[in-house]
Amino acid sequence: MNDINFQFAMYNPITDTVEVNIGAGTVLFIHCKNYNSTVMFDNPNDIVYLYYLAKEQPLTYAKFALSGTGLQDYVDAMNWFNY
Known part of the structure; x- marks a missing residue:
């Protein structure tokens, strides 16, 4: 998905x-x-990371969602930084 020209997202x-x-x-x-359901959460409440990302930074959410393991990696990184 690296060849997609992301211009604007909401x-x-x-x-x-x-x-x-x-x-x-x-x-x-x-x-x-659909995309959030592919992520394995340490804590079910961690889904808030994805909804916050989608709402506040939708273009970043899209880029992560369309990468190989992006959403999982994003949640794992948020857990690492918050623990």
């Missing part, structure tokens, strides 16, 4: 999606529930 709480403009009138929809 979180839509109604549909629980990150909507990413990837150029030329093309929008990519990332369904957070």
Whole structure:
């Protein structure tokens, strides 16, 4: 997914999606529930890390979600920094 031209993203709480403009009138929809369900949490409450990221930094969420192990690595890093 390194060749995608990420231009703008926003979180839509109604549909629980990150909507990413990837150029030329093309929008990519990332369904957070589906992507978040692939992450293994040490504590179930750690899902808040992903929803905060989607809401506050949707472009970063999209880039992590579309990388190989990005969302898992992000949650693992947040746990490491917070413990």
